[in-house]
Amino acid sequence: MLLALPSPLASPVAVPDLHPTEEAFDLEGFHAGARTILERVYRDHYAKVARAAASVLAPADAETVTHEVFHRLLSTPKMRESFKGGDLGAWLARVAKNQALDFRRRYARETSLEEGVEAPDTTSTESEQGDSLSAAMVVERFRKTVLPAKWDAVFEARFLKQLGQREAALALGMHRTTLMYQEHRIRALLQKFVLETDR
Numbered sequence: 001m002l003l004a005l006p007s008p009l010a011s012p013v014a015v016p017d018l019h020p021t022e023e024a025f026d027l028e029g030f031h032a033g034a035r036t037i038l039e040r041v042y043r044d045h046y047a048k049v050a051r052a053a054a055s056v057l058a059p060a061d062a063e064t065v066t067h068e069v070f071h072r073l074l075s076t077p078k079m080r081e082s083f084k085g086g087d088l089g090a091w092l093a094r095v096a097k098n099q100a101l102d103f104r105r106r107y108a109r110e111t112s113l114e115e116g117v118e119a120p121d122t123t124s125t126e127s128e129q130g131d132s133l134s135a136a137m138v139v140e141r142f143r144k145t146v147l148p149a150k151w152d153a154v155f156e157a158r159f160l161k162q163l164g165q166r167e168a169a170l171a172l173g174m175h176r177t178t179l180m181y182q183e184h185r186i187r188a189l190l191q192k193f194v195l196e197t198d199r
Helices: 027-032 035-054 059-075 077-081 088-116 126-145 149-160 165-172 176-198
Strands: none
Touching (some): 059 088
16 A cells, blocks of 8 residues: 655645743833733742842842842833843843842942941041031931831931941841831932921
8 A cells, every 4th residue: 555645835734832832921011011021020030030149149148139130120111121032031040140249249349348447537626516416416307207117227227327238137137128128218208308408
């Protein structure tokens, strides 16, 4: 019995895709910051971003960088627009690794600067003492009239005692990302308060 071979000119037979891909990624929606897309990106790629940061940093710092990457992704259209397509997970991992390297360099610089700082000259003139008293009064008024009580400990640690973020977070028993968020909000309140006071 002879088998008939298909003619090369015959129309190709459709072969079902044995490994269907996920629905197409909505790049335009991603660039626009569509909430559902960004939520999915966070869920799908959090572990990969965390691993990339952890390949460079200690766990606590890697967690900080991971949250910073997703915060930037949510809040910065320019960052989202820099992704032109392709493997989103790989792109996010590269962003996280670069940010982790920057974080490590910045921390190393902060540490070396702190070690090289000499004690300030404590001799002061009457004018400087008056300025210091005036500044203390402004700070006290800010704390009493503007600063929410729940952020007072962060204000004390970061702005008055001038502890580093890592040291302040440890002393206050909070995640560094929480401290950074509160510090950012306090800084905005303080800036507004000072500008209004100067008028």
